[in-house]
Amino acid sequence: MSEISTNFTERTIEYEQLLLDFKVLLKNNNLKFTIQREVILECLYNSDEHLTPESLHNILQNKYPDLKIGIATVYRTLSLLEDSKIVTSLSFGAQGKKYELGAKDHHDHLICTECGDITEFVDDQIEKKQHQIADKLGFKMLDHSMQIYGICQSCQQK
Amino acid sequence: MSEISTNFTERTIEYEQLLLDFKVLLKNNNLKFTIQREVILECLYNSDEHLTPESLHNILQNKYPDLKIGIATVYRTLSLLEDSKIVTSLSFGAQGKKYELGAKDHHDHLICTECGDITEFVDDQIEKKQHQIADKLGFKMLDHSMQIYGICQSCQQK
């Protein structure tokens, strides 16, 4: 596969660090670093969207047509990245999970039920309260997810 | 279908009211009141669990074998009840939605990632904060869902 140019759009220090961490993680688990795994990570890094496995696959097929990346590899890699806490997934509404890079700071989601648009937010007070609730109920809290559904500003004007 | 005895386990005032409301809703929308719709509502009312369409279908087939209720009807009725805000659904982890009667007061969920057990809770402070966040971001809030994931007390002891 050495003839395929990856032609990365952006390679910030932050991304380089992420990639390095990923390589270390792979090595520690006797896994191999492949061009497929790299382009998936890179694509997640350069996307602001919340991507489905399907949409990620489409993007990759357009961007790297010679790679002929398979949908199974996208699913496998997203699972690996999620297990490794590098990406997080979001499942709401009807069908399918959506993935985003977890390297950005934790946040919750405001989802417009009209247009599907997603706004991100964090509230420290809520975050703290969640821990308190889990403690009180004898739960060892690992994670949480919270979605607020409503009509966004632009959809209200229609 | 008049030969089928429904043999309801419990018929509280609360349930009678729920049923009445459901009948009004159906009439207002030119929909018909059927025995299938009634037993699905009744089953949801008498269950403490968070039911999948599949598990609800199994329960109904055991309880009313002569009805030979179809899985498609279960899906259709759950969608209708959800659209009508009579039941709410919960989708987390991998596969499938889980439904519960929304007539009980609103609450959020603590989910054990080991055994799948679900604990319900409400926190007024968080509820209030969610509205404030939506307001601040110009969102007309309609609903929300929040899940805390962790290890329950009994799973921690194993």
Added chain:
DNA sequence: TCTTTTTTTGAAATATATTATCATTATCGC
């Protein structure tokens, strides 16, 4: 570098969840 071992890949088959189609049956106002 060449060789060997091990992992990963894409394609296709399979599994699972959900929805659509359609002929038949039930509901309900008259």
Added chain:
DNA sequence: GCGATAATGATAATATATTTCAAAAAAAGA
């Protein structure tokens, strides 16, 4: 009861996700 309309169950179709497997690629070692 009659007729108009809606709902049903069986089945097919679709969408989503996972498994299988032979071929290819990556890492390790010589």
